[in-house]
Amino acid sequence: MNDFISSVLPAVLFVGAVGLICALLLVIAAKFMSVKTDERVTKIRECLPGANCGACGFTGCDGYADALVNIPGTKTNLCIPGSDTVSKKISGLLGVQFEDVAEQVAVVHCNGDCRNTRKKHDYVGIQTCTAVKLFYGGDGLCTYGCLGYGDCARVCPNNAICLKDGIARVNFEKCIGCGLCAKTCPNHVIHMTPDTVEVVVTCSNEDPGAVARKKCTNACIGCKKCEKSCPEGAIEVRDNLSHIDYSKCSGCGTCAQVCPTGAIKAASLLGFHNQAN
Template identity: 40%
Template sequence: MQSVIAVIAVIGLVGLFFGVLLAFADKKLAVEMNPLIHVVEDILPKGQCGACGFAGCAAYAEAVVLDKDVPPDLCVPGKKAVAQMVAELTGKAAKDIEPRVAFIRCALPISAAKKKYQYSGIEDCLAASLLQNGPKECEYGCIGLGTCVKQCVFGALKLNDQGLPVVDTRKCTGCGKCVSACPLQVIDLIPVDAHVAVFCNSHDRGGVVRKYCDVGCIGCSQCSKLCPHGAITMQDNLPVIDAHVCIEKCQESVCLEKCRRNAIQDYKTHAVEIKKAV
């Protein structure tokens, strides 16, 4: 019995010794943190989206306070207001941040799409895309398994009853997390005040598109030829719109009238309809 007590006493003394030693070392070797880091971190939206290029809000706060070369306007979700506050606290100059939101470049829901096969597997777009770019005949269209929805840290995405992601522009911060999550690059970021948008992601020729999609762009290039401001160019069978030229110069949106497939649509009307639906 005395041996047991002795062992317990020795273990207790050893533990106490190392506890005191660690406490002393912690106090002596502690690195004092700049209190401004916590102030900046409190300003950030805490989405931990990584759009700034750092591993979370705390990492960005530390970097922007301690490193003179880290700009104060990297927090995309925080937009201009946060950038200005961070700039004032750190004594740096912030650039203007253009507000953008996520946009789904596909109008063909998975429920109505022609399919190469019936997918039965992991409910993940990346997993499904590994087999012939997904079950749709269109290898560029939204797969509809909601990987982007799961990745959105701000709750701005949800799947509708047809299997297409819907963006709530009131919640979307434009962080781009859903863009990186989409294996087929169906999601893009678009200026919030864009006039028109291309609701198609296919780069196939028109004859091929007609076989598998009733609303896909056939690459006729009429929109590009008729745009009086040169805001639309054709790239790999798909129109690409310079939103800034369109916003600054266009009032009539001729492209909407001439698109026979309705692949180009009025983005403002679309955004309003989405807001009403969510």
Template identity: 55%
Template sequence: MNPILLAVLSVAAIGAVCAVLLVAASKLMYVRVDERVAQIRDTLPGANCGACGFTGCDGYSKALADGDAETNLCVPGGDAVSREISGILGVGYKDVLEMVAAVRCGGAPDVRGDKMEYDGITTCAAAKMYYGGAASCQYGCIGYGDCAAQCPTGAICIEDGIARVNLKLCAGCGMCARVCPNNLIWIHDDTITTLMICSSHDKGADTRRKCSAGCIACRKCEHECPVGAISMDNNLAVIDYSVCIGCGRCAEVCTTKCMKIALFTNKARIDATKAAK
């Protein structure tokens, strides 16, 4: 036989055998795919932030289709996405609890003291490894913006050397909170009315020496609180939000003004919660 013809025919034959095998395999081992997964996946914002508690948007859509998840877990998507998912799955709509990030440190470079001049790699993770960064307070914001680099919506940025959150842009996904080496970022919901903007567990006198915006554990807020929601945990005022009625008197009396009134609040929900209490 002509060698060229032989070569062409044999390669064609091997190709055909492979094709038949593949077709047979795809028929025999066909896996039924829930088309709702793809539908839900298209609805989700695709930030893969993990705020829902699943491994990205793919994981969440699969869990939804399997009936393993609530429809109101997508924080960046908000109520609109929750409504669409409920429509696809044919289940009752649930309101999404709006979330937002808060940086629990007010120690910008102009109010805090520094223990050294840091000239290393300008990321918080690297600075944290080197004696906790330049600031004398080991609990505070290092200020190189690891959080800002993570933010998918550009809501968090470094301003005057400290991380600040733009509440209008923040989707509450929590990606910033996961990279902050000092765990300063707290993702809270829209029923929070007062916030402690300090994370220092140093003794009052130490804190005062290091930073003029830190909690010095003077207990004024604790005495002022009409419902006893505030307690001192290791030299830091902590609010028990299951008791707090959101009167804001703690913020008024705070010596160093580190107790603050939250700007991101849902008035209707707060009133409902208050009535329930």
């Protein structure tokens, strides 16, 4: 027993002492050499949502708060999850003009759920979209659509995405517009869209009409009915897929009515973020 103590004790004491000295050193350094941060940085940081999503383009909420105070000219409306409420608070703290935030929500451009399309093979590998995408472009018939393994749902900081009938669905009330899902989706099916839009193309398939139709009953077949019927000329069919220019769209909903497959749908994104204010 004594042998054991005499052999272990020096090591325990020494490592303990080193740890203690290091800790003391850091405590003293933090106490006496700390740099005073601008009070406004702390206050702004408290206003920000703290999701650290990076939608503002800075390295998290701390980075944005720091930039707002220390880099003149940084806009106060960059925090999309915080929307107008946060923008107003920050503008008030900094004493600058309030600017409206362009709120965005994530929109899944695919409606190929289990009723509209089928699987082409069984997949038993790693259950992520990125992995299944490596096997012949995914296990669904359509290689453009939602893969349905929920990579987006896993990155969502606010649990706004759920998988329903085999594809991702966004709960627009919960979506904070950070865009992490859009960056994660290996098929780029999710796009960040202004939450004021009234119609959405729920398909990403660029196959020619007949091929697309065989794969999914919801697919955009590139028939150009929407393009012709749109009174504002806001719709263009490129690569057999309808694209809506939201800067021209008036939200009349004609395209959704004429679409033979239902690929264009009237959307109720409802400007949830704006309503909340």
